[in-house]
Amino acid sequence: MKARAASLLLMAPALLLLAAVFVYPLLRYGWLSFQASSVLTGLEPVPNGGANWGRLLDDARFWTDAFQTLRFAVCSVALELAGGLGLALLLHRPLRGRGTLRALTLLPWALPTTVMALGWRWILNDPHGPLNAAIRSLGGSSYGFLSTPATTWFFVVLADVWKTLPFVALLLLAGLQTIPEDLEEALRLEGAGRLQILRRLTLPLLVPYLTLALLFRLAQALGVFDLIQVLSGGGPAGSTESLALYAYLNAMRFLDFGYAATVMLATFLLLLVLLGGGWLLWRRERAA
Amino acid sequence: MRLLVLLWSLGPLLWQLRTSLLRPEALVAPLLEGNPWTLANYQLVLSGDPPFWRYLGNSTLVALATTLLTLLLAVPCAYGLQQQRGLLRWGVGLGLVGAAMFPTVLLFLALLEIARRFGLANDLLALSLPYAGLSLPLAVLLLRAAFADLPVELEDAARLEGLDLGQRLRHVLLPLLGPALASTGILVFLASWNEYAIALTWISRNDLLTLPIAIARIGGGSVFTIPYGAFAAATVLGSLPLLLLVLVAQRPIVSGLTRGAVKG
Numbered sequence: 215m216k217a218r219a220a221s222l223l224l225m226a227p228a229l230l231l232l233a234a235v236f237v238y239p240l241l242r243y244g245w246l247s248f249q250a251s252s253v254l255t256g257l258e259p260v261p262n263g264g265a266n267w268g269r270l271l272d273d274a275r276f277w278t279d280a281f282q283t284l285r286f287a288v289c290s291v292a293l294e295l296a297g298g299l300g301l302a303l304l305l306h307r308p309l310r311g312r313g314t315l316r317a318l319t320l321l322p323w324a325l326p327t328t329v330m331a332l333g334w335r336w337i338l339n340d341p342h343g344p345l346n347a348a349i350r351s352l353g354g355s356s357y358g359f360l361s362t363p364a365t366t367w368f369f370v371v372l373a374d375v376w377k378t379l380p381f382v383a384l385l386l387l388a389g390l391q392t393i394p395e396d397l398e399e400a401l402r403l404e405g406a407g408r409l410q411i412l413r414r415l416t417l418p419l420l421v422p423y424l425t426l427a428l429l430f431r432l433a434q435a436l437g438v439f440d441l442i443q444v445l446s447g448g449g450p451a452g453s454t455e456s457l458a459l460y461a462y463l464n465a466m467r468f469l470d471f472g473y474a475a476t477v478m479l480a481t482f483l484l485l486l487v488l489l490g491g492g493w494l495l496w497r498r499e500r501a502a
Numbered sequence: 503m504r505l506l507v508l509l510w511s512l513g514p515l516l517w518q519l520r521t522s523l524l525r526p527e528a529l530v531a532p533l534l535e536g537n538p539w540t541l542a543n544y545q546l547v548l549s550g551d552p553p554f555w556r557y558l559g560n561s562t563l564v565a566l567a568t569t570l571l572t573l574l575l576a577v578p579c580a581y582g583l584q585q586q587r588g589l590l591r592w593g594v595g596l597g598l599v600g601a602a603m604f605p606t607v608l609l610f611l612a613l614l615e616i617a618r619r620f621g622l623a624n625d626l627l628a629l630s631l632p633y634a635g636l637s638l639p640l641a642v643l644l645l646r647a648a649f650a651d652l653p654v655e656l657e658d659a660a661r662l663e664g665l666d667l668g669q670r671l672r673h674v675l676l677p678l679l680g681p682a683l684a685s686t687g688i689l690v691f692l693a694s695w696n697e698y699a700i701a702l703t704w705i706s707r708n709d710l711l712t713l714p715i716a717i718a719r720i721g722g723g724s725v726f727t728i729p730y731g732a733f734a735a736a737t738v739l740g741s742l743p744l745l746l747l748v749l750v751a752q753r754p755i756v757s758g759l760t761r762g763a764v765k766g
Contacts, residue, residue: 218585225579231575232635242615317748319511321748326740336733337517434603
């Protein structure tokens with residue numbers, strides 16, 4: 215008993231900092247979301263009942279952004295899981311220079327998002343970027359990739375996949391390493407082809423890792439911020455704006471802290487419902 | 503296949519390298535007469551005000567301070583958590599998993615208020631406080647998994663020898679945790695080196711910016727006025743330390759993520 219109390223003491227400093235960084239903000243947002251705190255009130259909080267939440271329900275921009283964020287997250291995470299699985303299978307095979315190959319494929323994940331977001335802007339530049347130069351040399355004419363919603367969206371997803379696919383691949387690689395080689399060998403002796411082995415052995419055993427990657431990446435993608443802020447600024451015409459970017463703009467550009475807090479809390483609650491609901495569904499599916 | 507993968511991962515980076523070595527005129531006129539190559543972009547970036555290495559230094563300072571602070575807090579916490587039983591252990595574990603997944607950008611407003619109230623804005627060392635908080639969930643989970651891998655008999659034997667908790671940690675347990683500490687430290691270092699939303703709102707003084715913010719500021723104007731040559735040079739310089747780190751520490755990074763995945 216004494217030992218357990220002492221170990222609680224050991225945890226205290228870390229738990230205090232965690233409470234300050236994660237719990238306090240959520241409580242604070244809960245309080246702020248029932249205050250008017252903007253330029254109109256001289257940035258002082260004034261209770262306004264549930265006005266912020268009423269406004270949120272009627273805020274078309276919020277719901278559009280929620281839909282856009284969800285669409286972005288689902289598409290990019292699906293691509294990352296598929297591509298990450300392929301890359302993991304490749305990196306799992308015994309190859310010459312495998313360590314270096316792993317390190318180099320990991321590099322996009324290790325670099326700051328903003329840095330490569332600007333890099334993509336240069337690659338997509340109209341008319342001087344390499345992509346447009348290639349199109350012109352093939353006889354086409356320059357295209358403003360970042361000035362139509364469809365292409366901007368496509369490249370935002372592409373840039374996200376480029377950056378985070380290696381991370382997913384690494385998680386799955388960890389899973390692959392837990393599969394005993396004898397099992398694979400046994401299946402092969404039974405005459406199973408590579409696709410059959412993948413379907414009957416590898417994928418079922420990877421399910422926990424795929425789930426982990428899915429949950430983790432989905433949570434991160436639903437909070438996407440820096441990539442979109444730098445690559446497209448949420449444009450053109452708000453067509454790539456995410457919930458996190460909308461919350462940021464409310465706080466730092468419109469200086470409406472009460473409403474910004476409401477948007478952030480609502481985003482968090484949506485996330486909780488989506489991931490928690492998905493998790494429960496998955497558990498029931500598995501139990502059945 | 504290998505080549506294709508490398509082209510996909512490194513292509514955009516190699517293009518930055520090429521851009522950084524071109525004269526500005528060569529960027530807009532691909533078929534320019536004469537020698538298009540130059541180091542002028544690097545000179546421009548390195549002689550700026552403040553010079554570019556300043557941002558590298560700022561980021562390194564914050565990342566090192568964060569890594570140190572995180573490990574200092576996470577090691578005892580992971581050990582303590584491993585000793586707990588029942589509801590507390592389950593609850594804290596679940597909370598840590600939830601916090602590790604939490605999109606950190608949603609926290610910036612409340613953290614900014616704290617920074618303003620306590621005068622922590624524009625202070626690089628203070629910035630490592632929220633960074634350590636954000637890194638703690640993953641760090642504690644990874645280190646707890648490492649503690650769980652150690653044989654119980656080891657610590658029991660040390661206890662019978664009469665070593666107190668501090669001695670057991672320092673002389674018996676920590677030496678065996680070396681690899682886990684290294685991989686956790688590297689992951690924390692990378693995360694805080696690259697953090698954006700909090701650095702963006704906490705730091706406003708130009709000479710204190712961290713690298714991701716400084717580079718994003720270069721691109722702060724409209725799409726057409728970005729000095730792409732200088733920006734590319736900054737990208738290359740800013741990527742080099744990370745390239746070295748990833749090449750050297752590939753193994754601990756992979757094993758760190760692996761351990762996290764197995765136990766997570």
